[in-house]
Amino acid sequence: MITRIKSLMSPFVICAGLLTLGLAFPLTMDTAQAQSADPKEFILELGDRAVGALTDKSLDQSVRRERFRDILNEGLDLNYVSQFVLGAYRRQASEEQLDSFKKLLEDNIVQNYAWRFRNYDGQELTFLGVRPASRDSQIVETELAQADDAPPIQVDWRVHPMDDSGFKIIDIIVEGISMMVTQRDEYVGFMRSNGGVDALLKALRKQNESLANRTEG
Amino acid sequence: MTTGTVSISDERIDGFGLFGAGSATLGTVQRWLFRSLVVALLALSIGACATPPEDPEERAAYEQTNDPLEPLNRTIFDFNIFVDEYVLRPVAKAYEYLPDLVRNSVRNFLRNLKSPVILANDIMQGEVERAGDTMGRFMFNTMVGGGLFDPASDAGIPYHEEDFGQTLAVWGVESGPYLMLPILGPSTFRDTGGIVVDRFIDPITYWGENSSRDWPEYAGAILGFTNAIDMRSRNYRQVEDLQETSLDFYATVRSLYRQQRQSVIENSDAGDQPSPVPSMSLEENGDKIEAQATLDQ
Numbered sequence: 100m101i102t103r104i105k106s107l108m109s110p111f112v113i114c115a116g117l118l119t120l121g122l123a124f125p126l127t128m129d130t131a132q133a134q135s136a137d138p139k140e141f142i143l144e145l146g147d148r149a150v151g152a153l154t155d156k157s158l159d160q161s162v163r164r165e166r167f168r169d170i171l172n173e174g175l176d177l178n179y180v181s182q183f184v185l186g187a188y189r190r191q192a193s194e195e196q197l198d199s200f201k202k203l204l205e206d207n208i209v210q211n212y213a214w215r216f217r218n219y220d221g222q223e224l225t226f227l228g229v230r231p232a233s234r235d236s237q238i239v240e241t242e243l244a245q246a247d248d249a250p251p252i253q254v255d256w257r258v259h260p261m262d263d264s265g266f267k268i269i270d271i272i273v274e275g276i277s278m279m280v281t282q283r284d285e286y287v288g289f290m291r292s293n294g295g296v297d298a299l300l301k302a303l304r305k306q307n308e309s310l311a312n313r314t315e316g
Numbered sequence: 317m318t319t320g321t322v323s324i325s326d327e328r329i330d331g332f333g334l335f336g337a338g339s340a341t342l343g344t345v346q347r348w349l350f351r352s353l354v355v356a357l358l359a360l361s362i363g364a365c366a367t368p369p370e371d372p373e374e375r376a377a378y379e380q381t382n383d384p385l386e387p388l389n390r391t392i393f394d395f396n397i398f399v400d401e402y403v404l405r406p407v408a409k410a411y412e413y414l415p416d417l418v419r420n421s422v423r424n425f426l427r428n429l430k431s432p433v434i435l436a437n438d439i440m441q442g443e444v445e446r447a448g449d450t451m452g453r454f455m456f457n458t459m460v461g462g463g464l465f466d467p468a469s470d471a472g473i474p475y476h477e478e479d480f481g482q483t484l485a486v487w488g489v490e491s492g493p494y495l496m497l498p499i500l501g502p503s504t505f506r507d508t509g510g511i512v513v514d515r516f517i518d519p520i521t522y523w524g525e526n527s528s529r530d531w532p533e534y535a536g537a538i539l540g541f542t543n544a545i546d547m548r549s550r551n552y553r554q555v556e557d558l559q560e561t562s563l564d565f566y567a568t569v570r571s572l573y574r575q576q577r578q579s580v581i582e583n584s585d586a587g588d589q590p591s592p593v594p595s596m597s598l599e600e601n602g603d604k605i606e607a608q609a610t611l612d613q
Contacts, residue, residue, distance in 0.1 A: 187376035211561055250474060275579025281571045287377045288567020291369075302563050310561075 138258045139229050141266045142239040145174060146224040153213070160213075167213040168205070176259065176267035177205055183269070183279055185296070186287040192296045200296070203303040210310035222246070224254070235259050236269065382493055383570065389496035393566050396501060400548075408548035419546065421464040426543050427475055428454060428463045429520065436517045437478035441486045443583070449473050477580070480517070481510025485581040494570055502573040 152170070153163055171177070181201040182189050192200065227240040236259040242251040257270035270279040290299050369375050383389060411419070431454035438447035453468040453475065461467045469475060484506050485491070492505030503511070515521055520539070524532040548555070562568040 186380075187372075187374075275582075276572060276575045280575060281568060284381070284571030285562055285564050285568045288381070288570070289564040291374055291377050292564070299563070306561070306563065 137229075138237045138239050138256075138266050139226060141258060142241065142256050143224075143226055146241070164209055164213040168209050171205065171208060174268055176261070176269050177201060179259075179267075179269050180204070180279060184283040184286050186283045188287065188290050188296055188299075196296050196300065199300055200303075203300060203307060206307045207303055207310075210307050225251070227253075232257060238272075381567075381570065382491070384493050385495065389494065390566055392496040392498050393569070395498060396496070397565075399499065404544060404548050408545050408552060411545050411549040412552065419549070420466075422542065423546055424457065424461065424466045425463050426539060426546065427466075428457050428461075429539065430477070433514050433518050434476070434478045437480055437483045437514075440480075440483045441478065443478075446476060446478070446583075449476070476583075479507075479510050480513040481507030481577070482581050484510055485577075491574075491577070494574075502569055504577075507577065 152166060178201070181197070181204050184204070185192060185197075185200065189197075223244040225242045225244070227242055230238050230240070232238045236257050239256040239258060241254050241256065243254050244251050253274055255272040256268055257272065258266040258268050261267050270277055272278070286299055289302065290296065293299070293302070369378055431450055435447055435450045435454070438450050453473050456468045456471070456473075457463060457466055466475070481504075489506050491507070495503045495505055495508055497503050497508065500511070515536075518536075520535055524535045527533070558568060559565055
């Protein structure tokens with residue numbers, strides 16, 4: 100059985116991976132809280148400091164998971180994302196449903212991706228440029244080196260400014276594939292054939308439980 | 317082809333199309349499959365159209381996915397998953413044990429054989445530079461690399477793919493509804509038409525038909541199958557992961573296919589322009605979220 104890091108590093112997984120990696124501020128760093136004034140710095144600082152935080156192979160899985168969660172909350176605009184991925188069903192959802200969904204989504208991302216960092220080799224992230232996108236968002240373009248001689252992968256980070264200060268990520272686009280659009284299409288597809296928001300909440304709850312068991316094992 | 321359309325990294329979402337819709341080479345078996353498919357689609361599609369939902373939220377979702385044949389498509393998708401599980405997946409798994417050298421040679425060989433179709437489409441899209449790249453790659457890799465190696469990439473001319481579905485898109489043809497092809501995988505009406513045209517362009521088709529031997533007639537099918545194995549094997553883990561964690565794998569594949577096609581149509585793999593990104597706005601009235609086809613640069 101050849102479990103190859105290279106295959107783990109596949110772009111789609113990477114985009115999820117980067118989500119953490121990019122956001123991987125070790126909480127021990129007091130200065131990590133300093134808000135970057137421009138999106139380039141925001142992403143690069145994250146990338147630079149990230150590599151060590153989650154990739155330590157000796158790290159206990161539960162520690163990795165909690166670090167991941169902290170980082171996720173710090174770098175991803177979960178409010179925005181959780182509404183976006185509900186698609187048109189957002190309007191149907193009650194406040195309580197939105198609230199539970201947000202929590203479940205957070206858990207789901209954590210459960211789904213934290214464990215993958217056991218085998219992650221920190222590949223180099225190179226800054227390419229920043230360009231404006233729709234509304235007040237901006238795209239930070241980066242390139243991720245790959246193992247072997249494979250061509251680098253283009254990773255675009257969509258960030259938008261937060262009310263207080265600084266930026267947060269609202270999407271990660273790998274080779275033209277948007278993580279959030281993919282997630283939204285999956286959830287909307289599910290809700291359409293399974294009975295709306297409540298069905299989704301139930302399914303997510305169930306999946307989170309089984310993922311939690313898997314990572315324990 | 318659907319699978320592996322992107323030159324930069326075909327290790328992306330490939331492996332969903334078992335043979336890669338758009339596989340430049342359709343042999344007898346595939347031709348037969350294709351004919352049966354068209355008949356089956358015509359017969360089934362009459363009764364299989366999903367009724368547009370009444371509820372506004374569901375309606376918006378329905379229109380956005382542009383998949384009126386969804387019930388039929390889902391059935392075909394289940395069939396493809398079945399074939400994948402019992403044929404493609406085990407073979408792809410075994411294929412992984414081959415040395416890298418062998419597998420890379422297989423891929424280089426398959427890619428080199430696609431050159432005529434890619435070149436034709438480069439030209440039809442008016443992409444002079446890319447046509448030159450394809451031409452140069454073909455000559456260089458054939459003469460220096462013997463078709464089994466890819467010295468052109470090392471020399472800075474990376475591989476790219478084009479197919480007639482993309483050419484049609486460049487000419488302004490809309491994708492049309494989503495279509496799940498048996499064996500061949502995700503497609504759209506436009507891209508399915510593209511597969512047929514690419515088959516007519518491909519010299520391998522004529523070589524197979526004109527040969528006095530029997531086996532060349534199956535060359536297309538053999539190449540298609542090998543290609544599918546290669547792709548599936550290279551994307552083994554991603555496919556497993558996605559399949560395991562997606563709540564609606566069909567919808568995930570549909571979304572990935574759409575986005576990936578959009579990306580290759582824009583030739584964002586050329587590297588000389590920003591890749592398009594989907595619009596991500598939360599409109600106040602909720603149901604106005606732009607379809608993923610809307611791109612802002």
